[in-house]
Amino acid sequence: MVKWKWLRGYLGIVLGTVITALALNMFLIPNKVAAGGTSGLATVLHHTFGLPVGLTMLAMDIPMFLLSIKLLGARFGVNTLLGAGVLALTIDLTAAYVPLLTRDLLLNSLYGGVLSGIGMGIVFKFKGTTAGTDLAAAIINKLTGISVGKALLSVDLFVIALAGVVFGSAELALYGIISLFITTQIIDLVQEGPSAAKAFFIMSRSSKEVADAIMDELGRGVTLLAGRGGYTQADGEIVFCVVSTREVSQIKELVYRIDRQAFVIVADAHEVLGEGFQSPR
Template sequence: MGTWLREYVGITLGAVITAVSLNMFLIPNKVAAGGVSGLATVLHYLLNLPVGMTMLALNIPLFFLSVRVLGTRFGVNTLFGAAILSVAIDFTAPFTPVLTRDLLLSSLYGGVLSGIGMGLVFRFKGTTAGTDLAAAIMNKLFGVSVGQALLAVDFFVITFAGIAFKSAELSLYALISLFVTTQIIDLVQEGPSSAKAFFIMTCRPQQVAEAVIEQMGRGVTFLHGRGAYTDEERDVVFCVVNTSEVTRLKELVYKIDTRAFVILTDAHEVLGEGFTQNNA
């Protein structure tokens, strides 16, 4: 399958999953979790407008405004993703069962499923336009950071929904759903934390490196470092291992140097020999 075809299939799959999550959990329970979909949900209940076509109607002027303000860097994938999501929402609505009327369950499961769908769209180099474009425009015109702009737009939509539905409780559930969605999007894009990265500051970097290579069969990289207080130059040992190997590596390091300074952090989607192969 060609790269472009794989991307469009991935974007379509992600958009359909997102559409199902909206129809199955969020829209029927009036959980407007920010973004253009949240605004379209409010307008659906106020004016009886179809959610999908309302989203498309809101996205089209945003797209052309972004091209005018930001240039033509937003390509075909943006229009494709937005159009597919809008069509999928209205097309799947009559066939999608509403699994629960519990607001907490709807917010959680709707957020998870939406996050999976949106994460797939982003992973395959697509976007569904909406608040992403609005935030980029605000950043260009007013100098507001993209993160702050996204927060402001989503906060406005959620507040508007609470006022329109006369329920502060619905706004609180929408915030839960929005938080879950963003976390799942990151998880889908970055992958689960299946590996750990070690930064090892030691006076015996060569010995530590040799031990890791010989006893654990893991690659090691030397990073050049210099202490700010002592002004002493020293190699920092960098190594990535599986989660199951963390204890073994720590024991190995401290067996060689009991005064070693070790930083351990999560490593997402590690590609290369000994880990996941990059098939992109």
């Protein structure tokens, strides 16, 4: 079982890197759209000096690979080597065979960003990385808790600006920002999943009645959290529960039927594991 889990992880990393390589070769590299990362730097060097993108990326990734072993452990280092190696080889081996679908910069930025985000999101989901600045983003995520997508965005903006200067085109830099933004959003979406449920925090003087009604009428479990009003200093209970999106209107109606003065917070719940929802993997 453990061996199958590891094998599935490695296959996931390979799949993600292949998708990322196709995105680079089909949409970004041929059109000089440098959407950050070592791929962006390698794209600049490729169009300036004719260097192969894949091998250039791999050469720049070696220091990040050594850092990953030190900070994130040996297994993460193996996953990094696998991701970076497969990405570099796939880029260089398929460059001559991947069709160029369009020269429209906006389309290339959009589709390149979406496909890259899907690929890198899969890699991150299986605890791997393709090294470079996305490895730096994974390290930032581990140390600070900032989402990988947002960390990647902040790190890569410098690369995009540099590419704009070298290519002498502010327009290409702007398209690179579009592609990078889309990539980061798709990475987070792939890792966290779409919002499949809603989390309710309900503050009511009739918390017991609200909780009982949710359990009896909707069949959903609730948790009563101890709370205290900051102004009144009055002790009370906060009703916390998670429901499916189709039950949102039902729970609102239920709460305000019991207490018209209730204070309700509704938040997205991207991945809910346990009774009544998705089973843990």
